[in-house]
Amino acid sequence: MKKTNLIILLVVLVGGAAYLGYLSKIGTEAEAAVITVPSTLPDYTLNDINGKANSIHQLAGTKPTLFVYFNSTCHLCQDELAALSKRIKEFKDYNLIFTTVEPLEEMIGFVDGLGIKGESNVHFLLDSxxxxxxxxxxxxxxxxxxxxxxxxxxxxxxxxxEVDLLLEKLAG
Incomplete structure (x- = not known):
């Protein structure tokens, strides 16, 4: 009986050690696949919701810039952009560039509903x-x-x- 328990314990320990080794290997591969965002704002030319071509760098100008990639059908995006819209006056010293891959027809009603499309520092671009x-x-x-x-x-x-965190980061 003691011999059987010892064998079971040994198998469990060896199996556990092998499993932990496997997990540590997975962690290493996952870390190697981490994507890093380029450190400089890209300068692409995209059309805005009125069909006009705009350079991202020109829109950003010399102000701190909040660049948001979104989709109007995403409930998280809807919540985030609604929160930003409610506090839009606090962003007056910054440029806000909202970019989406979706076609204009799919997002125009959403943009209109935000009520910020007319703000001079707010830009909606299409990444077609x-x-x-x-x-x-x-x-x-x-x-x-x-x-x-x-x-x-x-x-x-x-x-x-959180909007407060974004404002804090923009203020530097």
Whole structure:
């Protein structure tokens, strides 16, 4: 009986050690696959919701910029953009660039409903060829990138992000 218990214990210990080794190998491979966001705001030219071509760098100008990649059918994006819209006056010293891959017809009603389309520092761009999505390797929306006045990345977020945190990062 003692011999059987000893064999079972030995098998459990060896099996556990092998499993932990397997898990540590998975962690190493996952870390190697981490995607890093480029540290400078990209300068693509995209059409806005009125069909006009705009350079992202020109829209950002010399102000800190909040760059948000979104989809109007995503409930997280809807919540995030609604929260930003409610506090739009607090963003008066910053540029906000909202970009999506979806066709204009699918998102125009959403943009109109936000009530911020007429703000001079708010820009909605269409990434119809997925250039920006590829640049950032967008995997989830909303994807939010905060840049300083020199167009250098300050912070990046995926999912709903507190407006106060975004304002803090923009203020530097």
């Amino acid at each position: 060829r997925m250039e920006v999505a590829s640049f950032y390797k967008i995997r989830s929306v909303p994807s939010i990138f905060v840049y300083d006045a020199k167009k250098q990345l300050v912070a990046e977020y995926v999912g709903i992000t």
